[in-house]
Amino acid sequence: MEWLTGIRAAIDFIESNLEEDISVQDVAGKVFISPIFLQRGFSFMTGYNVGEYIRNRRLYQAAIDLRSTEDPIIDIAYRYCYETPESFTKAFSRFHGATPSQVRSGAPFNQFLPVKINITVQGGDKMDYKITRKDGLKVIGFQKIFDSETSYTEIPKFWGEMVEKYLSNVEAGKEPANEYEKAVLDNRIGEFGICIDDIGSTKFRYLIAGEYKGGEVPLGMEIYEFPVGDWAVFDITGPCPGALQSVNTKIFTEWLPGNPDYELSGNANVEWYADGDPAAADYKSAIWIPVKKK
Numbered sequence: 001m002e003w004l005t006g007i008r009a010a011i012d013f014i015e016s017n018l019e020e021d022i023s024v025q026d027v028a029g030k031v032f033i034s035p036i037f038l039q040r041g042f043s044f045m046t047g048y049n050v051g052e053y054i055r056n057r058r059l060y061q062a063a064i065d066l067r068s069t070e071d072p073i074i075d076i077a078y079r080y081c082y083e084t085p086e087s088f089t090k091a092f093s094r095f096h097g098a099t100p101s102q103v104r105s106g107a108p109f110n111q112f113l114p115v116k117i118n119i120t121v122q123g124g125d126k127m128d129y130k131i132t133r134k135d136g137l138k139v140i141g142f143q144k145i146f147d148s149e150t151s152y153t154e155i156p157k158f159w160g161e162m163v164e165k166y167l168s169n170v171e172a173g174k175e176p177a178n179e180y181e182k183a184v185l186d187n188r189i190g191e192f193g194i195c196i197d198d199i200g201s202t203k204f205r206y207l208i209a210g211e212y213k214g215g216e217v218p219l220g221m222e223i224y225e226f227p228v229g230d231w232a233v234f235d236i237t238g239p240c241p242g243a244l245q246s247v248n249t250k251i252f253t254e255w256l257p258g259n260p261d262y263e264l265s266g267n268a269n270v271e272w273y274a275d276g277d278p279a280a281a282d283y284k285s286a287i288w289i290p291v292k293k294k
Contacts, residue, residue, distance in 0.1 A: 003256040003263060006031045007041055010050070015114055018058050021081050024050045024202055034267045036197035036204045039148040041252040046115045049149055051202065053115070059095045060112035062088075066104045073100045129234045129255070131262065131291065137226040137270075139194060140187050140217060141209025142166070148202045155193070155206060156241050162208050163190075179218045187213050193271035194224060224268070226290070231270075232262060234287045240278040244271060244285050251289065266290035 009031045014022070027050055028035040043049045048056065058080040065076050077088030093099050098107040144158050163171075166180050167190050176182040183189060189210035196205040207222060217223060232255075236247050256264070270288035277283060 003041065003259075006033050006038075007045055010038060010042060011046075011053075011115055014050075014054055014057065018054070018061055019079055019081070022054065034197045034264065035202070036148055036195065036267070037252075037264055039202055040248075041256065043148075044249055044252045045257075048115075049202065051149075055091070056095065056112040057114070059092055060110070062092060062100070063096060063103050063109040066100055073104075076100070128236075129232050132231055132233055134226070134229065134231055136228045138212045139192055139207065139209040139224050139226075140183065140212040140221055141189055141192070141194065141207035141224075142220075143205055143207050143222040145199065145203055146206050148204060151204075151206070152241075152245055158206065159193075159208060179216070180221070183215075183218055183221060184210070186215060187211060191273055193273070195269050195271075196224060197267040226266075226268065226270075229265065230262075230291050230293075232289045232291045234289070236285045236287065237282060239281060239283055240273070240285055243283070244287065247287060251287065261294060262291040263294050264289065265292035 010027050010033070013027055013030045017026075024035050024039065028038045031038070033041075039049055042053070046053060062076050062080050065071060065079070066073070071079075073088075074085045077085045080088070082088035082091070089100055092103075096103060096107075096109040098109060103109045142162050146154055146158075166184055169177060170181050170184045171190075176185050187210035190208060191211070192207070192209040194205075194207040194209050196207070199205060205222075207224060209224070212223060234247055234251065234255075236243050238246075269290065272286040272288060274284040278285075
């Protein structure tokens with residue numbers, strides 16, 4: 001499905017199912033977009049992740065029902081998928097600044113109307129990218145699971161931990177002290193950051209990785225293989241992670257909505273990191289996104 005059409009279809013599906021127990025996976029499956037890519041694009045375009053949007057829309061509609069009907073509060077709580085009146089009252093009060101009873105009696109409440117996606121694409125066709133065919137890529141790396149809502153702050157911390165624990169000695173030119181440092185040296189682990197969306201919900205796997213050259217895989221390390229396919233490669237110059245995160249945002253808010261030829265393919269993407277100082281103004285990195293012709 002075309003990217004912008006997919007985000008709009010996701011909003012329409014949510015709006016038609018506010019009284020149903022729907023998840024991010026349900027929405028993603030309906031519009032044929034990977035859950036993690038849907039979360040990124042939805043958040044960049046609306047300012048809310050999918051879960052927040054569903055919750056806020058339900059709480060607004062609950063306030064409307066409180067004012068326009070005499071339905072018991074417990075019925076409204078269950079209608080909008082809250083398991084108990086207590087959990088509903090807590091969420092409602094946090095969002096509106098008043099309890100359900102107070103709103104029913106006339107207290108003001110916050111509006112949260114359906115989002116309309118009207119995007120003006122600026123610069124999407126001028127981004128520094130190329131489409132290239134890759135014959136497949138097998139990587140090895142250290143893995144951790146992240147939530148898309150906090151990944152921009154948590155993934156850099158993961159890099160710091162792994163650099164200190166396994167990468168720093170190798171980068172300093174020292175002989176590997178254990179099998180993990182040997183794997184880092186043999187496979188250039190640290191060259192790639194790999195996002196893999198195969199868990200579901202808002203979570204995804206992230207690997208600090210390198211191209212697998214063969215040999216023993218130390219306990220706890222992971223192998224992942226990309227199939228043959230086309231990739232959109234976005235070259236980046238600037239300090240990380242800021243420069244890379246900025247381009248990542250533009251991919252989902254400018255390049256994908258405005259691209260007449262390509263759409264997302266697969267459920268994983270690659271961050272490439274050059275040697276050198278990541279904090280330098282001229283540091284080189286890249287984002288590789290699997291794509292297919294429309």
